[in-house]
Amino acid sequence: MANDDFQAVFHPRSIAVIGASSDPMKFGGRTYLSMRARLDRERLYPVNPNITEIDGAKTYPRIQDIQEDIDFAIITVPAPFVVQAVSDCAEKKVRALEILTAGFTETETKEGAEWENQMADIAQRNNMRIVGPNCFGVYSPLSPLTILPGPDYPKETGTLGIFAQSGGFTSNLSRRILDLGIRINKAVSYGNACDLNEMDFLSYFKEEENTRVIAAYIEGVRNGRRFLDLAKEVTLKKPVIIWKGGLTNQGSRAVASHTASMGGSSIIWQAFFHQTGAVPAIGVDEMVDLIVGFHCIPDFKAKRFSVVGGGGAITVAAADALEKEGLSILPFSEDTQKAIRAYLPPHGNSAKNPVDMGTPRFLAPTLKPILEAISESDRVDAIIIEQMAFDSSGSIDEKLAKAISSVHIDGGKSIIMTLPQNSTGSEGISAEQSRRKYREYYLSHGIPVFDSLERAVNVLGKILRYNELKARGNTI
């Protein structure tokens, strides 16, 4: 696909919404109104033959009635009218489309399949690109384009590229990542993929210089061999995290009903991940964890850890979890232990590594010198800190967060935080609010944060394996 096609998809200067309405409960209304709130220097044209204006903006009966050139059209009309709308776009020489409407091959009806073939045909003959149908569209922060239901997505851009066959997943993953303060370069939900597909988006993000991490949810791949070769090339440049849906018989059946894709077998995909170095994920939680990890510590290579926790079980769990990933916790030298012990009460803790602080409530004046002592140890490359307790006023946590960040910056060792959600009742919401505030603080200082030790160690293992593979030039 040519570069200027992507220009039209991700940075259109003139946009038509076919099926625009003033009703935010309709796709056409929500999309039009969302984009109208996001316009900068772009022009937006509502198309709808049944009304004459939407909140003061003149509507056009057909896209051909618009005088100016249109880069990008968004089609939201019901399925039986989509082929005509696509044909109108071709006549208008629109460069690219997104078709939000569903009701095509995924319905497993003859009619649906025919309509989808027709729109793909028209696009190909007219050199017009289609995203969809049966999707939530494109979020491109520097343009007005925003996936459903994202009217409030930020206009700041980032370094994460997302492409996914599921609209719900794209919007859900984007929301969760944005909530953590991480910004997105582009997110595309591409549904049935009648034209643009996984190959196109992976190629695009490969070359897009600001994209440093790629995350994908894929139900089916058109050409397995080509996709594998492309993935091999991309992973040499940047990490590609893939959640492959539909790897079981039941999952494949669900995939057919969802985006009319072919699921593929579990064994083939295991080989794919093995050969390409793409990073496998299952579910939204693991996807978020991996994005956080690759975003904060893309070049992570540490294998010798220190763990600092507030209780013996935590340190035992960390030691077990790290060893299972082939990562080590070496006992500190006598000097390091002595330096740490100076800040701990005489008993009920451990200065050996893991460090058991003996209390879940860490205080900056104790934790900071302990972290400094650990940072000076030549037996440690990275430090995992489990902060379990949050103070609802927040002032203690603020001092703690500043102390941890300063050691992260000055100490020369990566810090990884785990902030488990220990206060889980509806009454204890203030502790959760404080936890989230400090999670955002740590992330904004480049410190990755995970909800549990098990989840942190899973991500560290996957980042390390990716970086090893990349260093060896991807050869297994």
Added chain:
Amino acid sequence: MANDDFQAVFHPRSIAVIGASSDPMKFGGRTYLSMRARLDRERLYPVNPNITEIDGAKTYPRIQDIQEDIDFAIITVPAPFVVQAVSDCAEKKVRALEILTAGFTETETKEGAEWENQMADIAQRNNMRIVGPNCFGVYSPLSPLTILPGPDYPKETGTLGIFAQSGGFTSNLSRRILDLGIRINKAVSYGNACDLNEMDFLSYFKEEENTRVIAAYIEGVRNGRRFLDLAKEVTLKKPVIIWKGGLTNQGSRAVASHTASMGGSSIIWQAFFHQTGAVPAIGVDEMVDLIVGFHCIPDFKAKRFSVVGGGGAITVAAADALEKEGLSILPFSEDTQKAIRAYLPPHGNSAKNPVDMGTPRFLAPTLKPILEAISESDRVDAIIIEQMAFDSSGSIDEKLAKAISSVHIDGGKSIIMTLPQNSTGSEGISAEQSRRKYREYYLSHGIPVFDSLERAVNVLGKILRYNELKARGNTI
């Protein structure tokens, strides 16, 4: 161990705190003040030779100076004074003790080991039971006893028995379970286990009639063969969930520093779980999930599922996850599909099973008849519903929760909810509050709730395997 020993440990009528103080920052202060706030008809005596009263209560220089009989003593004095305190208790004919103080075998010093041997000796010679040392003690809701730092733990009792070598874990797990509205029968943190150990507590919970689920965190077992035989017997009566810490070399080292236990090998423990039918867990999150599952659906035997979600990716993920556990999602009959389709828009969803509602925002008037149609299907034994969106006002969610609960009660099929935490920013806390409120609502109606599909399916698989083993009388 005799039954009246347990009476003294879990329901003492007279309690002495040796090392009581008025300072809540000290163990002796926090423990004394917590219990004082929890007294019902029991008597509580502070012992401390250095002060004469605590908030109006007369202190005793030594436990022997108390006139009345003492069932239970709590020792919080520094390590070098503990043996003397234990000896004083023996002279006073105290029935049982908990020793919160640390600084014994876990320090790996000669002195620490000697002190611990001495206290164990005194206890044995005087037929006095010890919980600890190096622990957070006992929480027994119908008594004043509450583990640290649990002054506000409820006085209502429940059906969960917890025993754990780690005090922090006991208090953390208890807090999380209580936050969900589930009540605890007893929770014991038993630290170095110089006297009472895993055998005693497992035997106790085996016979305790109100205990229906047992959860344990174990670092080391004294007599593996006896523990295995006992576990086999217990799992025939009730589920035993065990997190075994220290199964790696590093983990074993951490275990030695924590409670001076022997870690044991991973292969031996795999065989243990296989032979006993005890349910393995790793980490606090999985422990909480399993407790929730066994609490709500102890006799779960369903293998044919329906999944209802708001998006195609969710239904694909569910189908994949269930199949990996050997569980099935059968396509609905044409009649069931037709009944469901009547409540769905024409496209962008699926009525086949999994059901894709086409929107993450479920409404009671649509969801309820769909669930009723599914309940009538003879191809389904249980329904998993993923509710992704929460309305901050809560009124929509309330109608939804009532509709789901009514189908759960009247429909004759188990309902399992997954409520992912999709709004994760510090700004979106009201959605999280609503999510928690409805999680508690569902749990109080006997509907288990999990944070993700993957976690729900993990628990369902483990409950099913436990129930199969139990039905076969534990023979593998």
